[in-house]
Amino acid sequence: MTAAAPFNRYQLAELGALLAEPARAAMLLALMDGSARPAGELARAADVGAATASAHLKRLLEGGLLGVHVQGRHRYYRLADDEVAAWLESMALPRSPRPQRVVVTDPALCRARTCYRHLAGQLGVAMCKAWLERGWLQSNSDGLCLLPAAVDALIHTGWQPHATEHLLHLRGRSCLDWTERRLHVGGPLGVALTDAMLDADWLRRVSDSRALLPSADGLRHLAELGVRME
Amino acid sequence: MTAAAPFNRYQLAELGALLAEPARAAMLLALMDGSARPAGELARAADVGAATASAHLKRLLEGGLLGVHVQGRHRYYRLADDEVAAWLESMALPRSPRPQRVVVTDPALCRARTCYRHLAGQLGVAMCKAWLERGWLQSNSDGLCLLPAAVDALIHTGWQPHATEHLLHLRGRSCLDWTERRLHVGGPLGVALTDAMLDADWLRRVSDSRALLPSADGLRHLAELGVRME
């Protein structure tokens, strides 16, 4: 299902574990200027004993993050290569947007709601996805447009033929859903579809909320049209 | 001394610790496609119990790597943002040059040697650094050049005035040292300086080696000129 996992959980964990110790992190940071430093100096930089430092350096070496360069009774450790240095530098970035809040959302609002004036939420996303897969909705450079097969199906469920055929002339806009992070149908087409569903009593407005409540009738019809919510 | 450490050892270690657990790593990998998944599903993906998964998700959330989106009795976890996804992707890269070898090097070769025909090794790096700091050597767009103050000092130690003054007209090239990963003086200026030191018996060639052995006299004079080797 995932696109292409770069490597497995154990490799990622092993790499993380190398950074997870303040003493090792201190050593890596001390070497980030590209210098090569003897073990004793790194032990002092990390504020640990020689024995401890030696063990850490061994792990970092075996993990491929360091290289060593033996010179008489000294052993000079350095970052394995510039890639490692660049990668360590990049560790600082994902921390910038530090404040991560817990966003509490009304369940009904997630299921179906208006986005401006068109349908959004799980239902909107499901409709967009299903109709694209069925070939009822098409995406071109101009945006989204409905195809005749969709109109036939909608009329078959009881929609007014004239008003439904009018949908063919409306343009839809791909709209990224806030909660689902998936595309759904916006623009004039999205608004018209939503209005029609409200007229047909498939959806009902909820007072004082942007939530839309699907009726039992609506859910049944939508399921027939390939739109299912888990 | 280091350029600008992005953050301290504890922050780096904390970030690493978030990845260091296979269960957490599995969860992050499962979310790398941008999906939002409920806690139970992530528990299954990580192959741990619900209680354990909940604790891990809490840590990842507080660490800023995940966001959550509460919907009724479900809690959908996702990567905090696209930056985190890109950053995780980049974790795969530094592993490619896996084989890290221990390089054993002759101590004398590291201390001082010829790089092409100029002085390199610790001594070459020390000279470059000291003379830049003293304002005897200057770096401009054209490379390195010696300044009159340096010539005066060199003549004062006994170098031939005429030959020494000639050094002012030579251009030096910044050369990155192989063992020290530091700049030293190459180019015509570097060659001329090295030749002069050999002439003055500050340095001696070692047969069958690129190593250069500083004489006691040479070390003393170099120390006077600010060039010290630890």
Added chain:
DNA sequence: AGGACGTTTCGTCACGCGGCGAACGGTGCG
């Protein structure tokens, strides 16, 4: 209202791992 279910919190246990002191091995210097 009551039962089912997803999720979190709490309490407990056990393993892993980092820390150090001491001993060992190798290199350089007088």
Added chain:
DNA sequence: CGCACCGTTCGCCGCGTGACGAAACGTCCT
């Protein structure tokens, strides 16, 4: 050749933390 020194290996101890079961909390469904 012996001493000094740097670094590693070994053995032991203590803390941190991940694992789970049980229980509590909150939401959905009928």
